[in-house]
Amino acid sequence: MSIDFIIAAFITVVGLTTPILLAGLGELVVEKSGVLNLGVEGMMLIGAVCGFALTYTYGFDYPGIAPWGGILAAAAGGALSALLFGFLVLELNSNQVATGLALAIFGTGLSSLIGQGFTGMIITPFGSIFPDALATGRYTQVIFGYSPLVYFALAMVPAVHWFLNRTRAGLILRAVGENDLSAHSIGYSVKQVRYAAIAFGGAMAGIGGAYFSMVITPMWAEKMTAGRGWIALALVVFAGWRTGRLLAGAFFFGVLMTLELYAKASGFSLVPSEVWAAMPYLMTVVALTLISRRETAGGNAPACLGKPFLPTA
Amino acid sequence: MANISRRTLIKTGAAAATLSAIGAPVLAADKIKIGFVFLGPIGDYGWTWAHNQARLMVDKELGDKVETVYVENVNEDASAIPVIRDLAKQGCKLIFTTSYGYMDQTIQVASEFPDVKFEHCTGYKRAANVATYNSKFHEGRAVLGTISGMMSKSGTIGYLGSYKVPEVVLGVNSMALSAQKKNPNAKIKLVLIDSWFDPPKEAAATQTMINLGCDIVATHTDSPGPLQILEQKKLYGFGQGADMSKFAPHAHLTAIEDYWGPYYIQRAKAVLDGSWTSTDTWDGIKEGTVRFAPYNKVMPDDVKAAADAIRKGYMDGTYNVFTGPIYDQDGKLRVKEGEVISDADLAVMDWFVKGVETAS
Numbered sequence: 197m198s199i200d201f202i203i204a205a206f207i208t209v210v211g212l213t214t215p216i217l218l219a220g221l222g223e224l225v226v227e228k229s230g231v232l233n234l235g236v237e238g239m240m241l242i243g244a245v246c247g248f249a250l251t252y253t254y255g256f257d258y259p260g261i262a263p264w265g266g267i268l269a270a271a272a273g274g275a276l277s278a279l280l281f282g283f284l285v286l287e288l289n290s291n292q293v294a295t296g297l298a299l300a301i302f303g304t305g306l307s308s309l310i311g312q313g314f315t316g317m318i319i320t321p322f323g324s325i326f327p328d329a330l331a332t333g334r335y336t337q338v339i340f341g342y343s344p345l346v347y348f349a350l351a352m353v354p355a356v357h358w359f360l361n362r363t364r365a366g367l368i369l370r371a372v373g374e375n376d377l378s379a380h381s382i383g384y385s386v387k388q389v390r391y392a393a394i395a396f397g398g399a400m401a402g403i404g405g406a407y408f409s410m411v412i413t414p415m416w417a418e419k420m421t422a423g424r425g426w427i428a429l430a431l432v433v434f435a436g437w438r439t440g441r442l443l444a445g446a447f448f449f450g451v452l453m454t455l456e457l458y459a460k461a462s463g464f465s466l467v468p469s470e471v472w473a474a475m476p477y478l479m480t481v482v483a484l485t486l487i488s489r490r491e492t493a494g495g496n497a498p499a500c501l502g503k504p505f506l507p508t509a
Numbered sequence: 510m511a512n513i514s515r516r517t518l519i520k521t522g523a524a525a526a527t528l529s530a531i532g533a534p535v536l537a538a539d540k541i542k543i544g545f546v547f548l549g550p551i552g553d554y555g556w557t558w559a560h561n562q563a564r565l566m567v568d569k570e571l572g573d574k575v576e577t578v579y580v581e582n583v584n585e586d587a588s589a590i591p592v593i594r595d596l597a598k599q600g601c602k603l604i605f606t607t608s609y610g611y612m613d614q615t616i617q618v619a620s621e622f623p624d625v626k627f628e629h630c631t632g633y634k635r636a637a638n639v640a641t642y643n644s645k646f647h648e649g650r651a652v653l654g655t656i657s658g659m660m661s662k663s664g665t666i667g668y669l670g671s672y673k674v675p676e677v678v679l680g681v682n683s684m685a686l687s688a689q690k691k692n693p694n695a696k697i698k699l700v701l702i703d704s705w706f707d708p709p710k711e712a713a714a715t716q717t718m719i720n721l722g723c724d725i726v727a728t729h730t731d732s733p734g735p736l737q738i739l740e741q742k743k744l745y746g747f748g749q750g751a752d753m754s755k756f757a758p759h760a761h762l763t764a765i766e767d768y769w770g771p772y773y774i775q776r777a778k779a780v781l782d783g784s785w786t787s788t789d790t791w792d793g794i795k796e797g798t799v800r801f802a803p804y805n806k807v808m809p810d811d812v813k814a815a816a817d818a819i820r821k822g823y824m825d826g827t828y829n830v831f832t833g834p835i836y837d838q839d840g841k842l843r844v845k846e847g848e849v850i851s852d853a854d855l856a857v858m859d860w861f862v863k864g865v866e867t868a869s
Contacts, residue, residue, distance in 0.1 A: 201720060204716065204719075204720040205717075205720060207716070208713050208716045208717060208720075211709075211712070211713060211716075212709065212713055215709070308550060308552075311552070312552065315552035315553075315554060316552075316554055316755060316756075317755075318737070318755065318756055321737075321741065408708065408709055412708070412709055412712050412734070413708045413709070413711075413712050413732070413733075413734035413737050413738075414737060415708075415733060415734075415737065415756060417550075417552070417553060417554070417706075417708060417732055417733075418549070418550035418552055418553065418582075419549075419550070419582075419706070420708045420709075420732070421709075422704070422706065422707040422708065422709060422710065423707075424709065453710070453713065454713065454717065457700060457702075457710075457713055457714045457717040458717055458721070459868060460699075460700045460701065460867070460868045461667075461698045461699075461700045461714075461717050461718050461721050461866075462721065462866070462868075463698075463866040463867060463868060464868050470703075
């Protein structure tokens with residue numbers, strides 16, 4: 197096994213890890229504020245189509261700036277769709293699970309609608325911004341060969357950790373997620389905090405979706421995220437709402453999936469392929485079970501997760 | 510695409526009654542509604558896109574004699590039953606269910622609507638009002654295999670498939686046998702990803718096969734994602750189901766195009782004139798169901814000529830890739846010299862030929 201072989205495999209792992217890491221980080225913050233948004237898949241698709249649409253539309257005239265604009269559009273699209281969810285669950289106190297599932301379906305449909313004029317088009321992949329010598333060099337590509345989104349995702353891991361654990365705003369966010377009534381009684385606006393968290397989660401999911409439509413396969417196709425949003429959701433639970441574990445979990449997922457492909461292409465299988473096919477669903481079932489038993493799930497689960505905020509006074 | 514209203518339904522009924530009274534064939538109709546059940550979105554630029562193009566051909570060819578409706582993104586589970594039933598209740602007299610996984614659902618709904626004709630794509634269960642149709646994609650794969658055998662420098666060809674179903678097994682085997690005719694040492698690496706449409710996984714699988722030495726990757730899944738990876742790596746591949754050259758102008762050597770239009774028109778006409786019967790159709794290159802996108806200009810002339818020779822062989826019936834001797838993966842002789850695998854045996858083929866590397 198040569199070093200080139202390992203480098204190429206590692207690059208595949210990074211490609212599979214990044215989008216679920218982005219979406220997972222966003223969802224982690226949302227859940228820490230006490231809101232369960234199951235609509236990650238829908239928000240990712242909206243981000244994917246918005247990012248592609250903007251990059252495609254302006255890519256010919258402004259090739260340097262267009263992809264950055266595309267990322268902003270993806271974040272904005274994801275955040276806006278998340279705020280719609282936020283309005284329903286925060287203002288109308290609708291059931292978070294049902295509303296989140298509705299957002300997943302709505303996002304799938306809306307992204308198809310927006311994307312109607314963009315199927316069959318392609319853009320230049322949003323690749324490395326480092327000089328070619330570094331980005332495509334035999335060894336240097338391991339560090340410099342990725343899309344800016346990869347570095348952004350990695351930087352967001354310590355940033356989110358720092359925000360949640362070391363800043364006043366993060367402390368308030370966690371307080372809202374642990375005991376909304378207490379936070380409310382000492383004067384914090386539970387709704388504002390949750391709106392902000394939901395918007396951030398949507399933006400991150402949108403950027404994660406754009407990784408598919410702008411980096412891996414630079415095109416728009418309906419349902420192109422193929423269920424990664426659900427995996428991101430499950431990861432947050434498996435990570436016990438901790439950022440470091442989320443990174444490890446996303447990377448582990450990338451490694452597992454890559455190993456599966458290498459095993460198959462080399463003529464043997466680690467486990468029967470039916471098990472792989474069932475894996476996302478199994479993981480979702482296990483994750484939802486863990487959510488419902490959150491008192492025992494590591495103790496780090498926000499106490500108000502999924503519960504409506506109903507101040508009595 | 511307009512919804513049929515009660516009034517137009519009565520009108521159509523009255524018109525049909527009048528027609529039969531004046532001596533037209535009893536079962537003939539002057540206008541029929543045709544329903545289509547699609548697996549993916551019509552914008553997938555592959556399987557469903559091709560079926561929808563065929564639907565549009567029916568509209569164009571038969572004009573105001575037909576009205577077509579479709580439902581896209583229909584899952585291959587019990588949820589397909591109410592979708593098909595709803596089309597029948599809307600007044601569709603002919604319903605195409607365009608994926609293998611609708612087989613039992615089609616049979617069930619067909620038993621509830623004996624007056625409605627059903628056409629199920631790629632299945633094998635038929636009834637008095639259920640016909641089946643399929644395309645000999647493996648004939649197209651013989652052409653792709655010939656091209657790959659001549660153009661692959663490493664002699665290792667990747668094949669990205671969905672599931673181990675006969676259609677994919679035939680495709681892989683056809684590709685391997687054809688490539689080996691041009692390069693006896695050619696090998697096929699097969700990766701089945703347990704999905705027909707998953708662009709990120711298709712892309713990762715393509716990267717994997719490239720890393721394992723494949724310099725040509727053929728796809729038997731539905732997205733153009735793999736071609737985009739091949740384009741970035743300056744390697745070659747083929748479109749699946751439709752011309753995908755705009756996704757990868759350099760990498761796209763040619764594509765197998767599914768061309769269902771003529772069959773759909775023929776079946777719609779049969780319902781219109783009352784001559785429809787339950788049939789089992791398996792057409793290929795000769796009948797025009799399997800077509801090819803234009804060759805990429807990077808293909809050398811001798812490769813083009815060899816590809817054309819295979820196509821011509823299928824056109825005039827002188828060539829069949831499944832002609833013995835054929836050995837299986839373990840080196841056992843499965844088809845003797847000069848023997849040809851029958852269509853019936855092909856339809857249930859579940860073993861791989863020599864030179865195919867895969868996880869079982």
